[in-house]
Amino acid sequence: MDTVVPARSVGDRLDRLPLTSFHRRLVVALAGMIVFEWIETHSFAFAAPILREQWDLPISGLAAVVAVSSLGAFAGGVLGGWLADRVGRRRTLLAFAAVYCLAALSATSVQSPEQLLVARTAVQFGAQGTAVVAIVVLSEFVPAAARGRMQTYKVALGSLGIPIAAWSGYFLLPQWSWGWRLLFGLGACGAVFAVLVWRWVPESPRWLAAHGQTERAHEVVRAIERACGVEPSDPAPSRSPDGAGAGTAARPRVRAVGLITGAYRRRFLVVTALWTTGLLAYSAFTTWTPTLLKDNGLTLDDTLLLSAVLATAAPIGAIVAAPLIDRWDRRTTQLVLGALTATVLLLFSVARSPATILVFGFAVSLLFQMAVPFMQVYSAEVFPTRIRAVGSGTANALSRIVNFASPALVTAVYGGLGYTAVFVLLAALAATGGCAVYLFGPRSTGVSLEDAASGGGTTPAPGTRATRTDTAVENI
Numbered sequence: 001m002d003t004v005v006p007a008r009s010v011g012d013r014l015d016r017l018p019l020t021s022f023h024r025r026l027v028v029a030l031a032g033m034i035v036f037e038w039i040e041t042h043s044f045a046f047a048a049p050i051l052r053e054q055w056d057l058p059i060s061g062l063a064a065v066v067a068v069s070s071l072g073a074f075a076g077g078v079l080g081g082w083l084a085d086r087v088g089r090r091r092t093l094l095a096f097a098a099v100y101c102l103a104a105l106s107a108t109s110v111q112s113p114e115q116l117l118v119a120r121t122a123v124q125f126g127a128q129g130t131a132v133v134a135i136v137v138l139s140e141f142v143p144a145a146a147r148g149r150m151q152t153y154k155v156a157l158g159s160l161g162i163p164i165a166a167w168s169g170y171f172l173l174p175q176w177s178w179g180w181r182l183l184f185g186l187g188a189c190g191a192v193f194a195v196l197v198w199r200w201v202p203e204s205p206r207w208l209a210a211h212g213q214t215e216r217a218h219e220v221v222r223a224i225e226r227a228c229g230v231e232p233s234d235p236a237p238s239r240s241p242d243g244a245g246a247g248t249a250a251r252p253r254v255r256a257v258g259l260i261t262g263a264y265r266r267r268f269l270v271v272t273a274l275w276t277t278g279l280l281a282y283s284a285f286t287t288w289t290p291t292l293l294k295d296n297g298l299t300l301d302d303t304l305l306l307s308a309v310l311a312t313a314a315p316i317g318a319i320v321a322a323p324l325i326d327r328w329d330r331r332t333t334q335l336v337l338g339a340l341t342a343t344v345l346l347l348f349s350v351a352r353s354p355a356t357i358l359v360f361g362f363a364v365s366l367l368f369q370m371a372v373p374f375m376q377v378y379s380a381e382v383f384p385t386r387i388r389a390v391g392s393g394t395a396n397a398l399s400r401i402v403n404f405a406s407p408a409l410v411t412a413v414y415g416g417l418g419y420t421a422v423f424v425l426l427a428a429l430a431a432t433g434g435c436a437v438y439l440f441g442p443r444s445t446g447v448s449l450e451d452a453a454s455g456g457g458t459t460p461a462p463g464t465r466a467t468r469t470d471t472a473v474e475n476i
Contacts (some may be wrong), residue, residue, distance in 0.1 A: 010209045011450050013221050015143045019150075020228040025200045026141055027154050030134045032193030034158025037127040039165045040104055040187035044069075044120065045286055046169030047180035047427065054177065065117050065408030072121035073128040074400035080129025081393025084136060085386060089204045090197075093133040097194040100126025104187030123187065126324055132393035140204040141224075144448050147381070148325035148472035152373040156318035159369055162286075163312040168436040170305060206449070210385040224291075259391055264383060270441045271379045271395040274334070279399040281341075281426040282368045284406055289361070292419060313362045313395070317369025319352055325373055330445050331438045334374050338434025341367040342427040349423035358420055368430075378437070381444035381452045388449075 048062050055061075076096065084092040084111050088128030103122035110116045135151070142150045168186065202224075208217035222232040254303040259268040324333060332345060348360040383391035 009405075010205045010214075010217050010221055011448055013225065014205065015448050016228060017143055017146075017225065017228045019143065019146055022224060022227040023142060023146075023150060025196075025360045026138060027150055027157065029124075029193055029196040029200045030138055031154045031157035032196060033093075033130055033134060033190055033247075034154065035164070036104075036187045036190030036193070037100065037130055038161030039168075040100060040123050040127050040156055040184075042162050042165040042286060043169065043180075043186070045172065045288075046166055047183055048279050050173050050177075050180050051113075051116075057113060059411060061113055061323075062080075063411055065113065066116050067407045069120040069124040070400040070406075072125040074121075076125035076128035077132050077393045077397025077400065078128075078390070080132050081136075081390035081397070084133045084389035085207075087141070089133055089137045089207055090201055093130060093137060093201070094194060094198060096133065097190060097197065098127050100130060100193065101188045102192045104183040104185060105185040107187075108181040119184075124400075125189075128397065132396050133389060135376045135392060136380050136389045137201065137204060139377060140206045140385070144446060145326065147289055147449075148330070148373065148377045148445070149322055151377040152318055152322040152325050155369070155373040155376065156315050156322065159314035159318050162369075166312070180422070188221040206385045208374065232337065240394070247398045259394065261386065262389065264387070266440065267382045267442060268391060268395060270436055271382065271392065272398050273354030273380065274375055274433040274441075275396045276399040276402050277429045277436075278368075278371060279396070279418040280370075280402050280406055281345075281429040284410055284422075284426055285345075285364060285368065287424070288410055292414065292422065308360065309358060313365035314369045316364040318373060320366065321370040321373050321419065324370075326446065327443070329443060330374055330378050331441050334371065334378070335434040335438040337367060337374070338431045341371070342431040345427035345430060346474070348426070349420040375433075378441070378444060381449060382442055385449070428455070431471045 046064070051057060052059070052062060060125075076099075080092060080096050083095075100123055103119060103126055107116070107119035107123060110119050134154070138151055138154055139147060165183065165186070167182050169179075172182055202220050203216075205217040205220045205224075208214070225232045237468065259265065341364065344360055344363045348357070348364055350358045351360050379392035379395055380388055409425075410422055413425055442452070
């Protein structure tokens with residue numbers, strides 16, 4: 001029988017660890033999965049102009065593929081989060097990785113728009129499930145002082161998938177009529193990193209402790225402590241699972257229904273607003289910009305080249321975010337990023353020459369990608385362990401429902417009001433998420449996951465300060 005040991009002591013022990021090769025392996029394995037997930041997510045934007053010509057598709061046909069595959073992403077995000085909270089992080093992550101690798105392979109042999117729609121929907125289902133669980137996994141292993149920074153490193157490495165997709169499209173698509181098949185098939189290479197996840201990523205001790213498997217949780221923590229060169233410590237029996245002192249009654253079990261009816265409703269709505277507005281603006285920009293530029297006079301070669309250069313901003317944006325993400329309150333930084341992104345989108349909307357499109361488009365991509373790690377880490381911080389994956393995953397997935405309507409919205413705005421109006425709309429969306437988090441979101445920077453989820457938000461985790469990372473972060 002498991003020894004009943006408070007779940008909170010597991011979090012305390014993980015937060016006290018220095019950053020070592022164990023944490024770096026986590027980042028590499030998870031980022032490798034995200035590289036190919038992002039290749040799959042972004043490849044359609046670069047293949048769309050070619051498919052439109054080869055299959056004589058109207059823009060509404062492309063919109064249908066984008067919209068329906070967004071439903072697949074929604075289902076993957078919700079189910080992935082639910083399963084990760086129900087059966088465990090590791091098993092769910094590997095299962096969804098297998099789905100998107102197999103679906104990516106199937107996309108190479110489609111023969112019609114209908115088959116492409118089915119394949120892309122399956123790809124998005126598996127990719128989104130993988131992505132939402134990877135965010136939670138990294139958040140639950142990394143010390144509080146480095147949580148944002150390590151998530152940013154994961155995003156920086158993972159976002160290499162965007163320029164890989166773009167430059168692959170640039171070199172493959174004009175050369176061969178079937179080059180888009182190779183582009184879609186790149187995602188199957190994610191199987192290599194799935195093996196690394198299987199070897200390097202244990203089950204989350206926080207999840208184990210929250211589900212009563214406390215002895216196994218502490219066994220995992222002891223193994224991690226040894227891997228980090230730290231003498232394994234005995235679990236502290238004086239803390240209750242919610243972080244209160246000894247003698248305090250444990251709180252009732254938190255359930256997913258609390259996302260819409262209970263104490264976590266406001267947090268869920270704030271995180272949903274952040275994901276919905278931010279991801280809608282970002283995905284619309286990356287998905288539709290190549291097609292809109294081509295429709296407004298740029299040649300296919302120029303469009304692909306500009307798109308590839310813009311995509312190169314993705315990992316640079318995440319790298320720029322790394323020294324900022326744990327330095328200030330995430331809510332304030334997100335507000336500033338939203339305002340800057342909106343401003344540059346407005347400038348992009350009136351740019352007409354390739355040079356100005358390149359400059360402002362690069363800046364937009366940079367700012368969007370700077371915001372991604374903030375969105376990811378914040379959405380995982382504000383929920384308790386029992387509903388962390390389903391809370392952050394569902395909020396993320398709901399943005400895909402909005403994306404289901406976004407093709408119709410973009411085509412309606414483009415057809416009725418023109419090219420410039422599309423980017424004015426995206427500017428308004430980019431500013432909205434930052435405002436919602438700043439005005440209504442809880443504080444989470446530099447505190448333990450347990451304190452952030454309980455609403456404390458003021459007590460730094462062991463060895464941390466409220467707004468700055470400690471020297472352990474520099475060990476990476």
